[in-house]
Amino acid sequence: MAESETPHFNVALVGDAVVAHGDIDMASGPMLDAAIQELEARRPVVVDMTNVEFVDSSGLRSLLAASQRARLADRTVTLRGVGPEVARLLEITGTTELFEIEQR
Amino acid sequence: MTTDALTPVAAGPVRLRIPPDPTLSRVLRMTVGAMASIGPFTLDEIDDVKIAVSEVLIALIEHGDQADIDVELDLDGPEFTIVGTTDGRTVDLSHPDLVLCRTVLDGVSDVHSISTSSGRITIRTTVCASAA
Numbered sequence: 001m002a003e004s005e006t007p008h009f010n011v012a013l014v015g016d017a018v019v020a021h022g023d024i025d026m027a028s029g030p031m032l033d034a035a036i037q038e039l040e041a042r043r044p045v046v047v048d049m050t051n052v053e054f055v056d057s058s059g060l061r062s063l064l065a066a067s068q069r070a071r072l073a074d075r076t077v078t079l080r081g082v083g084p085e086v087a088r089l090l091e092i093t094g095t096t097e098l099f100e101i102e103q104r
Numbered sequence: 105m106t107t108d109a110l111t112p113v114a115a116g117p118v119r120l121r122i123p124p125d126p127t128l129s130r131v132l133r134m135t136v137g138a139m140a141s142i143g144p145f146t147l148d149e150i151d152d153v154k155i156a157v158s159e160v161l162i163a164l165i166e167h168g169d170q171a172d173i174d175v176e177l178d179l180d181g182p183e184f185t186i187v188g189t190t191d192g193r194t195v196d197l198s199h200p201d202l203v204l205c206r207t208v209l210d211g212v213s214d215v216h217s218i219s220t221s222s223g224r225i226t227i228r229t230t231v232c233a234s235a236a
Contacts, residue, residue: 008130023133026126026162054133054151056158057204058126085151092211093204 004031011035017046017080024052024059033062036077045070050081050104055089067098076100113143117178124165124173124190132157136177136186143179144233152212153184153231159205160188160227163218166201168192168225182233192225 004011009022011031018035022028032047039045045066055063067077078100079086087103090096116139122128133154140150157175164173171191178185195218196202202218209216209229216229 006127023130025129025158026165027129054154054158056129056155056162057201057208058158058162060208061201061204088148088151088211089155089208093207 004035006031013039014048016043017048019048019051021051023054024062025054025056026058029059029062032059033065036062036066040066040069040073044075044078046078046080048080049083049086053083053085055086057093060089060093060095064095064098067095071098078102113179113181115139115142115179117176120175120177121172122175124168124170126161126165129158129161132161132175136184139177139179140184140231143184144182144235145184145231146234149231149233153186155212156209156216156229156231157186159209159212160186160229163195163202163205163227164188164190164192164225167195167199182235183230184232185228185230187226187228189224189226191223193220193223195220195225 006028009028011018011020013035018039020032024032036045070077080102081104082101083104136153136157137150140153168190169192173188173190176187197218212231213229214232218227
């Protein structure tokens with residue numbers, strides 16, 4: 001997969017994970033979506049969020065859609081390197097349990 | 105010059121008119137972050153204000169008529185109020201995307217509302233500083 005990026009976000013497949021850098025919002029969500037869908041065709045999805053400090057509901061939708069597809073395939077989506085900002089959004093929306101969380 | 109910590113801080117209202125372009129969400133976040141940082145908000149509360157303005161923009165872009173969006177930002181003491189409006193006749197509050205958006209606003213703001221009137225959709229939300 002080619003790396004996708006905007007001035008404030010980029011995402012790439014590195015090893016077994018989709019590695020995101022920057023803010024996951026309405027502008028960058030579709031790039032994350034595309035990267036996840038490319039990975040999930042081959043293996044369980046791991047999204048490295050170590051360098052993500054902002055996610056809003058539109059960005060969260062990309063992750064929730066991936067989680068939903070994974071559950072249909074009897075898999076889970078792992079969020080790696082989750083920081084407090086992302087953890088809080090998951091908590092607010094009651095979606096923490098839908099992912100395997102690896103804290104930063 | 106010194107600043108009296110007890111002096112209520114006010115800034116704004118700052119009024120912006122932006123096209124319905126998702127990439128401008130970051131501009132709004134930077135603006136509210138700068139404004140909130142001069143008020144009595146903690147870092148977590150500044151993050152809440154950034155999320156709130158992002159949610160307002162998402163909802164207006166996705167549920168409005170793709171017209172320009174007017175955003176008013178007002179810091180009045182411990183209250184940061186965001187009001188966004190755009191053209192639109194109706195809003196389906198049960199739409200899953202909007203339900204998620206409102207759930208996030210429930211979590212980060214103290215009060216929020218979505219209304220329609222005279223062909224305009226208005227979303228108003230206020231984040232209050234806990235230290236006040």
